[in-house]
Amino acid sequence: MREQEIGQMRKQAQWSVIDTGLRDADENMALDHALIAAVAEGDCPPTFRFLHFRDCALLGHHQSPQQELDLRFCAEEGVQIQRRLTGGGAIIFDDTQLGWELVCRREDLPAGDMSFLAQEICEAAALGLRQLGVDAQFRPRNDIEVDGRKISGTGGIIDGNVVLFQGTVLIDLDIPRMLRILRVPAEKLDSHAIQSVAERVTSLRALAGRLPDKQEVKTALLDGFRQYFSWDLQETDVPASVEQHLPEGLATVRDPEWLQLQDRPQSEQPFLQAVHRGSGGILRSELLWDARGKRIRQIAFSGDFFIQPRRAVLDLEAALRNSHIDDLPQIVEHWYRDTPVDALGLQPTDFVAVVREAVPCA
Numbered sequence: 001m002r003e004q005e006i007g008q009m010r011k012q013a014q015w016s017v018i019d020t021g022l023r024d025a026d027e028n029m030a031l032d033h034a035l036i037a038a039v040a041e042g043d044c045p046p047t048f049r050f051l052h053f054r055d056c057a058l059l060g061h062h063q064s065p066q067q068e069l070d071l072r073f074c075a076e077e078g079v080q081i082q083r084r085l086t087g088g089g090a091i092i093f094d095d096t097q098l099g100w101e102l103v104c105r106r107e108d109l110p111a112g113d114m115s116f117l118a119q120e121i122c123e124a125a126a127l128g129l130r131q132l133g134v135d136a137q138f139r140p141r142n143d144i145e146v147d148g149r150k151i152s153g154t155g156g157i158i159d160g161n162v163v164l165f166q167g168t169v170l171i172d173l174d175i176p177r178m179l180r181i182l183r184v185p186a187e188k189l190d191s192h193a194i195q196s197v198a199e200r201v202t203s204l205r206a207l208a209g210r211l212p213d214k215q216e217v218k219t220a221l222l223d224g225f226r227q228y229f230s231w232d233l234q235e236t237d238v239p240a241s242v243e244q245h246l247p248e249g250l251a252t253v254r255d256p257e258w259l260q261l262q263d264r265p266q267s268e269q270p271f272l273q274a275v276h277r278g279s280g281g282i283l284r285s286e287l288l289w290d291a292r293g294k295r296i297r298q299i300a301f302s303g304d305f306f307i308q309p310r311r312a313v314l315d316l317e318a319a320l321r322n323s324h325i326d327d328l329p330q331i332v333e334h335w336y337r338d339t340p341v342d343a344l345g346l347q348p349t350d351f352v353a354v355v356r357e358a359v360p361c362a
Contacts, residue, residue: 014232015104016045016239017222022095025056025082030249032085032164034242035103037249039162043241046108048225048233050218051099056080057181060088060155065259067269070183079181083259086155086166088142089298089321092181096172098217100125102165109163114156118142120228121165122154128224129169132217134207141318148311149202169217173203184271196300200314269297274358280346281305285354294325294361301351308342315339316351325359328352 020031028051038044055077057069061084065071068090074081084091093099102109102121110120122138129136129144129151136152139145144152144167156165175197205211222233252258273286287299299320301313316335323331332348 014045014234015108016047017050017233017235018047018238019050019218019235020052020238022052022054024054025058025080025093026250026253028053028099029058029082029084029253030246031242032101032103033249033252034245036085036159036162036164037245038239038241039103039105040160041241044103044239046104047102048222049101049103051101052095052214053093053097053099054080055094056082056092058091058093059083059259060090061085061157062087063090064269068183070181073180077181081259082253084155084166085159085164086157088153088155090182091153091168092178093168094174096211098169098171098214100167100169100221102163104163106158106161106163114158115141117163117165118154118156121156121167122152124225124228125152125154125167125221126224127228128221129217131220131223132204132208132212134204139315139318143318145311146202146207148309148314149200151202151204151207169221170201170203171214171217172205172211173201175201196302200300200317272358272360274354275303276350276354276357278305278346278350278353280344280350283346283350283354285358287355287358289359296320296323296325296328296355299355301354305346306342306344307346309340312339312341320355325355325361328355 020028035044035047035049039047057074057079059065059068059081065081069081073079109117112120118141119138122142122144126136126138126144134146134151136144136146139150142154143150144154151170152167154165154167156163175194179194179197204217225231226233269288269290271286272289273284276283276285282304283301284303285299285301288297290297299317301317307313316332319331319335320328329348329352332351336348
């Protein structure tokens with residue numbers, strides 16, 4: 001961050017730190033609406049909030065519950081379903097996870113677009129997590145990783161002059177349960193699928209060999225933001241102005257139309273896969289395909305091939321997430337050009353081919 005910006009931010013008002021406690025998903029999402037309204041009206045200072053959830057699945061703002069979740073399993077297990085204001089993929093929460101977010105005016109943050117803000121905020125969060133003894137680092141576009149495995153996902157929106165930026169910390173992680181909540185085909189719910197996820201996602205418990213206390217994690221995160229931005233973070237109660245907007249927020253998120261905002265049939269988002277034999281080995285692609293938008297929602301590469309560094313494939317998967325099929329060659333070429341990769345004969349055309357072979361229209 002530029003020195004001038006750091007100096008400017010030191011002169012800004014205090015930030016309020018609030019912990020809204022363990023709540024149902026609808027209450028937590030309604031509080032986001034309430035915080036945005038209060039900040040927009042000038043009745044709430046810039047706020048750093050901690051969130052705790054009972055069992056739930058939080059859809060990204062543009063996702064369909066039918067396409068993303070096993071709704072029958074969620075109903076049987078009492079998993080609440082809600083929609084976030086921010087985009088991205090579905091997030092599985094329980095009371096072992098910790099959410100955090102910033103709600104503030106645009107001028108309370110450094111100048112720049114959302115991509116720049118995401119990196120700055122993730123760098124601050126990673127700095128805090130490193131105080132827990134893990135080598136947390138920012139990974140573009142908006143993740144925090146440890147040794148190539150995601151430990152925190154983030155996302156944000158700018159609503160008028162108000163910024164909402166949210167993140168998670170995976171303190172613990174039950175991968176089999178997560179896969180059951182998500183709409184993963186039954187044949188994929190095996191040890192291979194669990195291992196594949198474990199290679200991409202991790203938790204503080206897995207890294208530290210113990211279950212860290214939430215207060216310890218909260219303290220570390222706040223210290224990271226204090227050091228990185230030189231903010232004065234002061235713990236306070238939930239402002240009365242936010243409480244006043246809460247009923248309106250609850251009415252919004254409890255309206256059936258809110259949850260069905262992106263109601264699309266499963267048939268428009270199938271799971272696809274293909275196997276391609278290239279000069280560098282056998283390459284397999286498994287992807288979640290948005291047939292309506294012709295976009296790759298999620299993708300994973302595997303197979304009998306060699307590539308170093310190992311995280312390079314994870315970066316390619318992240319770059320292809322939510323991308324249009326027409327942009328596939330350019331994204332892969334850009335990745336090969338900008339990433340020092342040793343692939344022993346595996347070429348950009350191999351990655352393009354294994355995706356195109358999976359997609360009906362390509």
